[in-house]
Amino acid sequence: MKRAYCILSATLISSALLVTNGALSADTPLGLPPLIVPVDNEITEAKVALGTKLFEDSRFSSTGEVSCATCHDSDSGFTDSPKVVSEGIHQLTGTRNAPTVINAAYMKLQFWDGREPDLESQSAQPFLNPVEMGLTSHEPILEVVRNDRAYRRMVRRAFSIDPDDVTMDHVQKAIASFERTIISGNSPFDRYRYGGDETAMSEAAIRGLEVFEDDGRCVSCHTISQSFALFTDGKFHNLNVSFDRISEGIGNLTQAYSERREAGTNLNVDVLTEADVSELGRFAVTGEWTDTGAFKTSTLRNIEVTAPYMHDGSQETLEDVVDFYNNGGAVNEGDPINDFQSSGIRPLDLTDQQKLDLVEFMKALTSPEYASSGIAED
Amino acid sequence: MSGILNRRLLLKGSLAGITASCLPLSLIKLSFGATAPAKDFTFAYISDSHIQHIRGKEFVRNWDRGLIRAVAECNLMSPKPDFVVYGGDIAQLALPQEIDHGLEIMSRLNYKTHYVMGEHDFYLDMGEYWERQLGPQWYSFDHKGVHFVVLNSILTYDKWVNKWASGAERMGVMAGLDDPRGSPFMVGEEQRRWLAKDLAAINKSTPIVLFSHSPIQKIFKNWNFWTEDAEEIQALLGPFENATVLYGHVHQIQYNQIGNITFHSAMATAWPWPYPESYAQADNALPVLTVPMNRADPFFERDATGWQFVDVWSGKASVNYSLPQNTSRTVAYDFEAGRPVDTKYPQSLLAPQDHY
Amino acid sequence: MKHNLTLFLIFSVFSFHGVPAAVADEFTQEDIDVWQAEYMAVVQKGRDLFTDPALGNSENGVICGQCHPNGANTHPETYPKFQKQIGRVIGLWEMVNWCLRNPLEAEPLDAASPDMTAIIAYMAHERRGVPLEPGKH
Numbered sequence: 066m067k068r069a070y071c072i073l074s075a076t077l078i079s080s081a082l083l084v085t086n087g088a089l090s091a092d093t094p095l096g097l098p099p100l101i102v103p104v105d106n107e108i109t110e111a112k113v114a115l116g117t118k119l120f121e122d123s124r125f126s127s128t129g130e131v132s133c134a135t136c137h138d139s140d141s142g143f144t145d146s147p148k149v150v151s152e153g154i155h156q157l158t159g160t161r162n163a164p165t166v167i168n169a170a171y172m173k174l175q176f177w178d179g180r181e182p183d184l185e186s187q188s189a190q191p192f193l194n195p196v197e198m199g200l201t202s203h204e205p206i207l208e209v210v211r212n213d214r215a216y217r218r219m220v221r222r223a224f225s226i227d228p229d230d231v232t233m234d235h236v237q238k239a240i241a242s243f244e245r246t247i248i249s250g251n252s253p254f255d256r257y258r259y260g261g262d263e264t265a266m267s268e269a270a271i272r273g274l275e276v277f278e279d280d281g282r283c284v285s286c287h288t289i290s291q292s293f294a295l296f297t298d299g300k301f302h303n304l305n306v307s308f309d310r311i312s313e314g315i316g317n318l319t320q321a322y323s324e325r326r327e328a329g330t331n332l333n334v335d336v337l338t339e340a341d342v343s344e345l346g347r348f349a350v351t352g353e354w355t356d357t358g359a360f361k362t363s364t365l366r367n368i369e370v371t372a373p374y375m376h377d378g379s380q381e382t383l384e385d386v387v388d389f390y391n392n393g394g395a396v397n398e399g400d401p402i403n404d405f406q407s408s409g410i411r412p413l414d415l416t417d418q419q420k421l422d423l424v425e426f427m428k429a430l431t432s433p434e435y436a437s438s439g440i441a442e443d
Numbered sequence: 444m445s446g447i448l449n450r451r452l453l454l455k456g457s458l459a460g461i462t463a464s465c466l467p468l469s470l471i472k473l474s475f476g477a478t479a480p481a482k483d484f485t486f487a488y489i490s491d492s493h494i495q496h497i498r499g500k501e502f503v504r505n506w507d508r509g510l511i512r513a514v515a516e517c518n519l520m521s522p523k524p525d526f527v528v529y530g531g532d533i534a535q536l537a538l539p540q541e542i543d544h545g546l547e548i549m550s551r552l553n554y555k556t557h558y559v560m561g562e563h564d565f566y567l568d569m570g571e572y573w574e575r576q577l578g579p580q581w582y583s584f585d586h587k588g589v590h591f592v593v594l595n596s597i598l599t600y601d602k603w604v605n606k607w608a609s610g611a612e613r614m615g616v617m618a619g620l621d622d623p624r625g626s627p628f629m630v631g632e633e634q635r636r637w638l639a640k641d642l643a644a645i646n647k648s649t650p651i652v653l654f655s656h657s658p659i660q661k662i663f664k665n666w667n668f669w670t671e672d673a674e675e676i677q678a679l680l681g682p683f684e685n686a687t688v689l690y691g692h693v694h695q696i697q698y699n700q701i702g703n704i705t706f707h708s709a710m711a712t713a714w715p716w717p718y719p720e721s722y723a724q725a726d727n728a729l730p731v732l733t734v735p736m737n738r739a740d741p742f743f744e745r746d747a748t749g750w751q752f753v754d755v756w757s758g759k760a761s762v763n764y765s766l767p768q769n770t771s772r773t774v775a776y777d778f779e780a781g782r783p784v785d786t787k788y789p790q791s792l793l794a795p796q797d798h799y
Numbered sequence: 800m801k802h803n804l805t806l807f808l809i810f811s812v813f814s815f816h817g818v819p820a821a822v823a824d825e826f827t828q829e830d831i832d833v834w835q836a837e838y839m840a841v842v843q844k845g846r847d848l849f850t851d852p853a854l855g856n857s858e859n860g861v862i863c864g865q866c867h868p869n870g871a872n873t874h875p876e877t878y879p880k881f882q883k884q885i886g887r888v889i890g891l892w893e894m895v896n897w898c899l900r901n902p903l904e905a906e907p908l909d910a911a912s913p914d915m916t917a918i919i920a921y922m923a924h925e926r927r928g929v930p931l932e933p934g935k936h
Contacts, residue, residue, distance in 0.1 A: 279900065279907075284886070285742070291887035300768065320521045354516040355767040404515030408508040408744035495860065503859045505902060619850065621868035666868050714865065714902075717872035723929050724869070742884035744902070794936075 094248060094432070096255030098293040100170055106185065106238045108245055111223040116243025118219065119236060125206045126198035128154045133191065133240070136163040142370035142435050143167050143247060149378035153197035160336065160343035162378035165371050167435070168364055170245045173299045177360045177376045180332055180350045184241035189233055190333045197337070203233045210236065249432035250293075252366065257429075259292065266429045273426025276419045281390070283423075285409055286362045296366055296430070301347040301359035302407040305394040306375045308358045311344045312403055315357070318345065323352050346376070357405040367435050369428045383424045391415050482587040483756040487517045487554070490530025490691035490750070491711030493563060494545040496538050505744055506535075509712035510548050513750040516765060518553050524752060525586065527554050530691030530709045531561025531597070531656035536614050539572045546576060557584070561656040561691060562597040562628070562667075567614040569604070570595070581634050583641050589650045589755060592641065594634055596655040596670055597692075599626040620666045620716070627664060628657040629671035638679055650685040650758030658690045660699065660706060663719035663727040668693050680704050685758035695747070696764060698774050699730035700782035706730070707753075707762045707774060707783065715747035734785045735796045739769040838920065841913075845921025848914055855905030863898065863918070870925035877935040888934075891919055 093099050102108055119125075123132040136151040137143045143166040145151055151163045161177055169175065175187035191197040192206060200206070210216045210231050217228035224235050254274070256265035266274070277283045287296045311318055318341055326332070332349060335342045342349055347356035360376045374380040380389060380396075392398045393412035415423070492510040495503040517527065529549065534541035542564065549556060558577045560570060570580055580595040603626040607613035616624045630638075645651070653659070659676050662668035670676065680686040686704045694711035695718060718735055719727030736747050745767040754761040759776035766772065770787060777784040788796065849870065852860035867873050878891040885897060892915050896907035908915040 282901070285884065285901075289886050291881070294886075315515075316519055316521075319519050323521075353771075354519050354765065357516075357519070404511045406508070408505060408512070411504055497859050501859075503861055505859075505861070619864060621864065716866070716868065721871040722869045723926055740883070742897075742901075 094250030094255075096250035096252065096259050096294055097168070097171070097248060098295070100245060100248060102245060103183070103185075106241060108242045109223065111219065112239050112242035113246055115216070115219040115223045116239035116241070118216070119210075119240050120243055122209070124209050125192055125200065126154055127200055130154065131198050133188070136191075136197075137166045139247075142367050144371045146370065146372050149373055151197070153191075153194065154199040157196040157199075159194075159196045159338070160340050161376055162373060164363065165367060166244050166247050167367050167432075168248050168295075170248055171295055171364075172297070172361075174361065178336065178347045178350050179301060179361050180336075184244050185237040188237045188240040188244075194334055194337055203236075206236060207231060207233065249366070249434055252432050253429040254426070255294070258289070258294070267425060269422045269425040270429040271426075272419075273422035273424070273429075276415065276423045277426055280415060280419060281413060281423055282409070282411075283390075287365050296364045297362040299362065301356055301361055302409075303346065303358040303403065303405045304360075304375075304389075304410060305358075305400075305402050305406045306360075306389075307344060307377050307379055308403040308405070309401065311341050311358075312401075318342075319348060319354075319357065322349055326352060343377070358403065359405075359407075365427055366430050367432060369431050370435050383427050384420070387415070387420045387423050391420065483754070484525045484587050485522075485752055485754050487520065487524040487527040487752045488530060488689060488709055488750065488762075489513050489517065489527060489549075489712060490559075490709035491532045491561070491694055491713055492545055492548075493532055493535045493711070493713040494541045494548075495535035496541050496544075502541070502544055503535075506713040507544075507548070509714075509745060509748055510545065512745070512767070513712045514548055514551050517750060517752075518551070520752065524554060527552055527556040528593075528654055528689070529556055529558045530654070530689070531559040532563040532691060532711075533558075533561070534564050536611075536618055537564050537567035537572070542572055542576060557591075557593060557654075559593050559654045559656055559691065560595040560597060562617050563614075565595075565597060566604075566617040567610045569610075581637065587755075589652055589758065590642075590645050591652050591654065592638065593654045594630055594638070594676075596630045596657040596659065596676075596690075597628045598631045598634075599629060599671075625667060627669050627671045628667055630655075630659075630676055631672070635672065635675055635679065638676070642679060642683075645683075647682050648684050650755070651680060651683050651687070652755070652760065653680065653686070653688045655688060655690045656692050658693065658697070658706065658708070659688045660701070660728075660730070662693075662697070662729055663725070665722065665725050665727075666716070666719065668719065668727075677701060677704055687760045689753070689760070689762075696736040696772065696774070697730060697733045698762075698783045698785075699732055705759065705776060705783050707760060709751055710736075710747070710749040710764055710766070712748055712750055732782060734788045734792065736764075736772070737766075737769055737788075737793060738795045739766075743768055841917045842920045842924045844913075845917035845919070845924075848918050849921055854914075855899045855903060855908060857899075858904035861903050863903070866902070870922040873922045873926070874935075875919070875922045875926050876929045876931050877933060880934045880936065883936075891922070895919070 120133045120137075123130050123135065125132065131154050136145045136153075138145060144163045148163070150158050150161055152158055164177065170184060175181040175184060181187040181190065189203065192200045192203060210220065211229055220226065220228045220231050220235065223239060224231075226235070253265045253270065256262045257271070277287075278289070286298050286300070286302060288294065288298050289296070322342060322345060325335075326349075336349055337343065344358060347359045347361075348354070350356070368374075368383065372382060374383070374386050380386050389396055390410070391413045392400070394402060394406055394410040489510075493506050494510065495506055497503060517524070533545035533549070560573060560580050564570065564573045574580060581593055583590065583592045585591065604613065607616070616622050617626075619625065642651070655670070657670045658668055659670050659673050661670070661673055680688075681702065683703065688704055688706045689709065690706065691709045691711070693708050694714065694716040695708065696710065697706070697708040699706040715736070715738070719725075719729055738747050740746050746769070747766070749764055749766040751762050751764045754763065759778075761773060761775040764772040764774075772788075773786045774783050775786055776782070848854050849863045849867075852862055854862065873891075873894075875891050878894070879888050881888050882894060882897075885893065892910045895915065895918055899905045899907050
């Protein structure tokens with residue numbers, strides 16, 4: 066199994082909060098900024114080794130068949146492309162398309178609705194979801210880790226503790242450390258824009274970059290900066306993807322879910338098991354009207370290999386996505402636009418050539434290590 | 444702030460370090476319940492949409508979306524507001540199609556709405572079409588023990604009104620906020636006489652809430668943040684124990700206390716305006732009390748725009764600003780201090796407020 | 800004759816200015832007045848463009864002056880600076896083009912075009928007297 070495996074030796078400046086070393090170390094991929102690593106979870110080879118094993122272990126599910134890697138498969142851009150929504154135990158489906166782990170370490174918030182603040186806390190959730198791993202508590206995970214000889218050795222090496230004392234905190238830290246090594250840049254775009262190689266992208270992709278930055282208005286949310294490009298502003302926007310499923314009666318839905326939140330409910334379970342709660346997007350997390358139907362801007366890195374697209378996987382190809390935006394946020398021209406759509410979305414009037422070029426540009430965002438995973442290039 | 448369940452949180456007394464969300468709902472209701480003569484209630488306040496016609500059936504999408512969003516969010520309010528007030532400037536050039544398009548969007552609101560005249564609704568035809576669609580330009584009504592007054596406070600000198608070749612030209616000049624050929628707003632003698640008579644019948648302990656498009660203060664003449672006869676209107680409100688003026692026009696958060704009168708401005712749904720101090724070539728009198736709004740991300744189409752809902756209790760108003768992708772604000776009346784106070788940013792400014 | 804011609808020339812130069820003759824490259828107050836008038840004409844043109852619904856063939860007729868009365872909040876004194884939305888350090892003219900493309904739904908102007916110069920002249924003029932603070936966000 067191919068995997069982008071690079072160990073960062075990031076120097077940490079002492080502070081109570083997350084900080085980063087300002088200097089670009091030799092290990093930072095071209096086109097990415099230095100990685101922010103939490104002060105309390107320095108990346109070490111031992112933690113990464115442990116995290117890798119945990120990530121791939123399907124014993125941490127009620128059927129023994131599902132691991133993190135099931136939906137975040139390194140052969141498919143760390144997603145389960147081409148699945149529309151993910152399938153957990155017993156092939157149960159949820160409501161959302163699996164986001165990639167690649168460069169998730171750069172996200173300020175995790176999940177489509179940003180309900181978890183970091184990789185550590187995100188990693189604990191799927192184990193307990195009835196349509197993902199289906200466990201009722203984390204105890205089975207700790208059981209396995211405590212009793213497996215390989216794990217015992219790795220835990221001792223990673224955390225210098227007695228393996229009998231292992232907790233979910235350690236498990237989460239190890240998984241997060243592994244995920245922090247799944248970062249990649251150095252795509253044709255990166256070499257063109259930051260590496261000074263004018264031949265790195267095709268003519269079409271170069272034209273597509275211009276569309277991306279000008280007529281396409283993509284760069285408004287899929288950001289490109291002076292010395293790096295994350296292709297996401299980290300914010301939440303309502304694009305009008307599938308919102309029509311809940312438009313009617315949105316007042317009752319928001320009211321009802323707010324009451325459930327106040328009373329105490331399991332957000333993580335709700336959003337994956339109830340389709341209409343899922344469509345509320347970030348509103349379900351914050352209760353703010355302004356977040357109604359809003360989802361996090363995905364990165365576009367490696368987008369070619371992580372189809373299908375949008376929070377519910379409802380858009381199959383990059384061409385579909387471009388058409389959607391060109392129509393002003395509508396699958397078919399003239400479809401109704403919901404009232405909460407981000408005001409920045411508007412019909413683009415792109416020519417057919419511009420649309421083709423834009424797709425070519427997006428294909429130039431694939432890092433070499435993922436170039437032949439997922440959808441094959443033709 | 445959860446727009447839905449925290450909205451009745453109002454603060455009494457010293458606000459240092461306490462945010463609305465820390466206090467449990469029941470405690471708040473208890474501390475102001477029984478002693479207040481007027482009942483507690485909430486209304487929504489939407490303003491300054493500037494629906495702008497381009498051609499045919501096309502309108503400026505950006506302003507349309509701002510109003511559409513405000514209406515959609517307002518419809519999510521729970522418990523429901525008692526009514527809605529529209530603060531003026533529903534149109535940009537007072538064209539019938541602009542007024543109609545704006546009213547069509549507003550008609551999606553599930554509540555009764557009272558309208559206030561703005562200059563962008565007026566100067567094309569001196570308010571004729573607006574009046575045909577919406578009724579009197581000034582009026583009053585009572586609700587749960589509070590006396591509400593609506594004025595047309597964007598009138599101006601007859602001489603200026605009459606000097607233009609056409610209504611369109613006149614409207615075009617008034618539409619330019621910084622156009623030096625403009626003329627200062629006023630309420631005028633006719634309405635002052637009407638107001639005096641209207642208020643004469645009201646008990647001095649009845650809370651008064653006055654809606655106006657212009658500020659009923661003299662803040663910045665360059666941009667018509669100005670009412671020529673502000674002092675006279677303030678004097679008419681003087682005898683009342685509790686008077687509040689709510690105004691639009693400025694497209695930014697402002698608040699003030701002059702004697703017994705508390706002033707609050709409304710945000711625009713369309714676009715924000717800079718604070719007067721950002722024009723280096725003129726002086727201004729922005730209320731010292733005002734903590735500037737947070738320009739979280741000026742590139743965001745809806746930055747520093749929004750709408751508000753007003754909680755009225757014990758005769759005073761607490762304005763809750765709902766701002767897209769931004770921290771919502773509440774400017775509440777502090778009974779101990781005797782003036783409105785921002786509950787989110789009581790003292791030091793964030794970078795995005797200081798910068799502007 | 801030559802002597803008289805020289806005298807004549809010197810005399811005419813004196814009588815024209817009433818002061819010792821300026822050397823060819825030196826500019827005079829009159830020159831300054833002329834140039835200042837040229838500048839103010841461009842500032843006025845900038846103001847006209849700032850309030851022109853057809854600027855950049857705008858699709859929607861929105862003008863700069865709607866959000867920036869008297870050019871307020873354009874902060875010309877802070878450029879060049881890192882502009883978050885564009886993701887890099889830019890000059891003021893690029894910001895004008897961002898506004899043209901986005902809220903004004905119009906076509907961008909060439910950096911060197913007289914229209915761009917006029918718009919910038921207007922913004923700078925309304926901001927005169929404010930100290931430079933390049934890079935200030």
